[in-house]
Amino acid sequence: MAESNTTKQQREFVRVDDLLPFSWRVVSEEEFRRVMTHFEKHGVFPDRSGGIQKLMDTLDISGPLKKLERADPTLAQIMSRLDVKLNLLIRLFHPSEDQKPLVPTPVNLSGGGLAFWEAGTQLTEGQILEFRLALSLETVASVECYGRVMKVFMNDRDGMAKMACKFEPILDQHREKLIQHIFRKQAELLRAKRNG
Structure with a gap:
């Protein structure tokens, strides 16, 4: 309703x-x-992440995670979740230059x-x-x-x-x-x- x-x-x-x-x-x-x-x-x-996004892009682990998924799916899932959490923490505590x-x-x-x-x-x-x-x-x-x-x-x-x-x-x-x-x-x- x-x-x-x-x-x-x-x-x-x-x-x-x-x-x-x-x-x-x-x-x-x-x-x-x-x-x-x-x-x-x-x-x-609009995305305003600024310089931190460029840094995040250089630290991207999606390629190695895809390889790990085939070898050990459970570990890959754990690593993926940790990566997401770390990315969020970086954005939270290191905002863009004008935040x-x-x-x-x-x-x-x-x-x-x-x-x-x-x-x-x-x-x-x-x-x-x-x-x-x-x-x-x-x-x-x-x-x-x-x-x-x-x-x-x-x-x-x-x-x-x-x-x-x-x-x-x-x-x-x-x-x-x-x-x-x-x-x-x-x-x-x-x-x-x-x-x-």
């Missing part, structure tokens, strides 16, 4: 506070137009946007940001999306400014991952409250 618009909106705007690996950067209007053109044409964001590394950051998260706190920020309403967000401190997979700063609350918490942002755009599968994470986190908080 198809999900009603009201139910979908309710799911998108359920919120939770969390501490997650997070980074952001300001995106110029011109760059954002290019991103949106690519997104509208292909349904995905910041992911740092545990307090965020208020929903399927429709997020708020985060930053000291000494120069952000203003209307600016476009690119976000990278991992959904736990242990995971290597991250959600990458864009958002618009809707409101800046100066000196909101411990002298830090709070930036309230609306996702603009986010891939549907990433929005769904965020919503599922929010529901899991809320369930954890309810269990902790009942047991404590």
Whole structure:
């Protein structure tokens, strides 16, 4: 059965506070137009991996893995999974030249946007940001999306400014991952409250 618009909106705007690996950067209007053109044409964001991708290409082990597959399929599968995990870790902790590394950051998260706190920020309403967000401190997979700063609350918490942002755009599968994470986190908080 198809999900009603009201139910979908309710799911998108359920919120939770969390501490997650997070980074952001300001995106110029011109760059954002290019991103949106690519997104509208292909349904995905353009690859921005930069120099790290070139390094990853030189370290590619797909050829030797194919040979190993014939000799020892189990070992080849294990090595392949390790290769994928290492590639993800490299991208996570060594982002492209214009990306910041992911740092545990307090965020208020929903399927429709997020708020985060930053000291000494120069952000203003209307600016476009690119976000990278991992959904736990242990995971290597991250959600990458864009958002618009809707409101800046100066000196909101411990002298830090709070930036309230609306996702603009986010891939549907990433929005769904965020919503599922929010529901899991809320369930954890309810269990902790009942047991404590």
